[in-house]
Structures are given as structure tokens and as C-alpha cells.
Amino acid sequence: MSRSSSSSVQSLAMSEENHHNCADYAELRSNMQNLAKSSGITKALQAFRLMRTAAPGKPTIYDYNSLVNCCLKSENLCSHDLSTLYSEMKTLGLSPNASTFNTFLKGLNLIGESKVALWVTIEMCNHAFTPSFTSLSTLLKKCSDSMELEDAITVLELMMGLNYIPTEPQVILLINRLSKHGMTEKATLVLYKLLDKALFYGFCKKRLFKEASNCLNKMTTNSRFYPNVRTYTTFIKCLCDNGRIQEALSLLGRMEKRGLDPDIVTYNIILRALSNQNMVHEVFDLFQTIYQKELSPDRYTATALSGLLKKGNLGIARTLLHDIFYGGSDMDIAVYNVYYCLFSGFKSKELSYVIECMIKNDIEPNNITFNTILKGFCKGKSMDEALEYFQSIKKPDLVSFNTILSASCKKGDSKMVEKVIDLMKDEGFKLNVVGFTCLMQYYCNVGKLNDCLDVFECMISQGPRPSMVTINSLMIGLCKNQELEAAYRVFCNLESYGLSSDSRTYKILMRAAKIEGNDLLVEELQRKCRGEGVKPNN
DNA sequence: TTAGGGTTAG
The missing domain is CATH 1.25.40.10 (Tetratricopeptide repeat domain)
Incomplete structure (x- = not known):
């Protein structure tokens, strides 16, 4: 885009007399591209240099990138060719852009020159460009495959610096190669580098509680990788999501003993679990702790209470929500969606009041809002009324269909079940x-x-x-x-x-x-x- | 790949 806009600006500014130069430039450029694809690098470079005669400021870095790209398409390209091309850029004083480096990296990866590719990657970083996850990931694999293990570690360090987490098979490959070649210390170093990033989070994600716990303990023995609030919170969430609240609470205690203060995120996760289990007293106590610690409950705290509402503990939920609402935190659509549950009967007066509030605060209802209201209609006596509301939803989603299907099934309304399934077929929902x-x-x-x-x-x-x-x-x-x-x-x-x-x-x-x-x-x-x-x- | 949080259906 930037190339075409700059050349159109140039052509607007051009006088009649150098109009023919412009034609020359296009011709020279296409000539250069053809030679680069078919006749080898020497001829392509000659054509490229010839472009200097076309107009001042030519050839540009874009022409240069095109040259490299076309050379990559020729069959017998070797790494010497690429280094010749790189020197040419330096000689002409062209400033490389991100595309220049990416083009080189693509070519070097193609011919398997991982050492040079690493050098180009470092050059790229020195020019303040960021290599992509994919290019670093490919490079890491190439280095490991070609047994350039020191280089592989350098790539890994670059990745970690950019917060890129290498994939599991790549890590295993590297550690395996290092260990097999007696580089145990290096292998341990890699393991430690990844311990608090990939590994621990991976264990939590895959619900490998024992492994996660061992990993956490291992981390506490090494001051460089000491777990932080986030590390603990991740594990607490994983435990809560799998119904292990007692373990989550004991981990919360251990975390505090180790001098790490849980923040509002940690508490929100636990509140949600307690609320889903209808553990009213514990919810109440935790709120006291939150206020004692002078933490501010936020929109997530408000939504964490939805479990209490569903279980019918409207009183306490209303009190707690009231405090959050007037505590000055910004509320959003999710909070309103939970708040609807307070009006269990969905009397139209109350409903329109809540909707008015939303409009005043510039909060747009979403499908979750519509589906929540639909559920309210489904609770009523008339499925026809529910269907009418359903049909007023502009873009019903699968949850909308399931909501009305579920209600029809519960009521044993066979006609409505059939109708909903037909509707789904018509709308392309499976x-x-x-x-x-x-x-x-x-x-x-x-x-x-x-x-x-x-x-x-x-x-x-x-x-x-x-x-x-x-x-x-x-x-x-x-x-x-x-x-x-x-x-x-x-x-x-x-x-x-x-x-x-x-x-x-x-x-x-x-x-x-x-x-x-x-x-x-x-x-x-x-x-x-x-x-x-x-x-x-x- | 981007380190942790919420709201709708069985």
C-alpha cells in the first residue's frame, strides 16, 4: 500500500518531460524481476543497479525486497547469493524494513541455513523490528534438527524475551537433544526457563493437579523462578473449576503464608466457586476480608455472585451487589445480565427499568441479555409468548434455540419441540x-x-x-x-x-x-x- | 504464542 501511494504521489508531481522515465522505471523493474527469477543473481543485480538511472531515489527498498523475493523463486539459490544480496543493500545505503528481514528469513529457512537465519533474526531485532512467533518457532525447530543446540538456546531466549512460548513438542525435542549430547546443564537451564511459563500453565490446563503441584513446589525452591500471585491464582482457578474448593482454599492459605497477597482477581475466582456451591456464609466472610484489605470489588466480583442468585439467595446477593454498584466501579453488560436474574418473574415494568438504566449508561444488550430474558419468558406459562419473544431476537444463536428447545422439552410440549427443531433446520443450526x-x-x-x-x-x-x-x-x-x-x-x-x-x-x-x-x-x-x-x- | 477473573442453554 505504501509503495503504491508513494508512487501515485510521485506521478502526480511529475512534469511532462520525465514522464518517459516513469515508463522506463516500470520496464526496468519488471526486467529486473524476470532476470531474478530465471537468470541468476549476477544479471539480476546488474538490472537492479540500472534502475538508478530511472529516477532519483530509485531503486527503493520495495524494489529491493521484490528483487530478493524473485531471487527466492529461482531454483539454484544458495546462501552465498543471499549474502551477496545483503551486501548490496548495505552498499546502496538502503534502509531495510520488516518485510526485508522476513523475506530473507523465508529464503534462509527454505534452504535450511539456520545459522545465517539466526544472524538475520538478530539483525532484525537490532533494527527494532519484531520477528514473528512463526519465524522464531520455525528457526527453533531447524536449529534443534540440525543440532545447532547453542543456537537453539539463543532462539529460545529470544522467544522468551518476546513472551513467545514454544510448543510442547519443540521443547521436548530440544531437551532431548541436549540431554543425549551430555549437555545436561543446558537442558536443566531450558527446563527452568520454561518452568514458570509453559509447563506449569500446561499442567493446570490439562488438569494434571499432581504435576502442577509438584511444579509449583519445585518453583518455590528456586529464587529465580519463585511463583507469584498469578502463578498461584492460575492453580486456584484450575482447582475451583474442577470442584476442588477445599484444596483451592488451602492453597490460598499457603500462598498468604509465603508472603503473597491475593488480589481482587484471586478473590473473585474463589467467590465464584463459593457462590456456585451456594456456600453463603463463606461468601459473606470473604467479602469481609476483601473490604478489610481495602480491595475494591469490581464488575467481576458482581458477576461472580451469579451462583447465589441462581440458587435463590436473592437477599444477600442484592445487598452485596448494591455495595458493589455504589462503590464506584464501572459496570458493564455482563453485570446487567446477572442483575436481570434479580427480577425472577421478569415483570415488564422492572425489565423496562433495567433496560432504561442500561441505555442511560450507554450499555448495549447482547445475545446473553436476550437469552436471559428468553429464559424468563420460558419460565412463564405460555410457550407461545416465549416463541413470540424468541422471534423478536434479531440474530438468535444456538443458545437461544437451546433455551426454547429445553423449555419445550421440559414441558413435554411435543408440537413446540417439533416446531423448534424445524426452525433450527431452516436457519441452518445443528x-x-x-x-x-x-x-x-x-x-x-x-x-x-x-x-x-x-x-x-x-x-x-x-x-x-x-x-x-x-x-x-x-x-x-x-x-x-x-x-x-x-x-x-x-x-x-x-x-x-x-x-x-x-x-x-x-x-x-x-x-x-x-x-x-x-x-x-x-x-x-x-x-x-x-x-x-x-x-x-x- | 501472547501467564490469572465474570454473564445465556442440557
């Missing part, structure tokens, strides 16, 4: 795991257990893969229909389908077995529960 689970619940509600099992089997063979909610809904549905034995059969077969159970699955079956007075099954379940170690709820 049922996902949530939609299929709704349908399974519908079949159980109306006693069509075979249809329900058909859907389940279809999901196993063709997808979408049943989730934990799907499995537990099926268990509940079968047990409600006095089909405990069928439920237990599915339960026993889960593993062969590549699925698993969690603590809720056990609880559902156990409860049904006790109600039926099936002592054998109760014992069997207790044995399984002890033997396998039950996974916590997600």
Missing part, C-alpha cells in the same frame, strides 16, 4: 450436545425410553459426544421410570463407549437402589466407589 440432551430428557419425561436410548446410542456412534450432564440426565431419566437395571447396565458399559462416570452418577444410582431396597446393588455400588476412586463433579 443440534449440539445440549440440544440432544434436552431431547433425551423429553423422551424420558413422556416415557419413550427406547427413543431416549436411541438418541444416546446415536450420539456415541456419530457424535456429538455425550457429556457428563448427558450421562447423568440419562441415569436420572431411567431411574425415574423405574428402569434401575437398565441404568446400571448403561453405567457398567460406559467405559466400553469411552465415557466415564462421576460422583453424581453414583449418587443417582445409589439413591434409586436404596429407594427400591436393592441391597445387592447398593453394596455393589459401594464397592465400585471405593475401588475406582470417584471423580469429583465438574
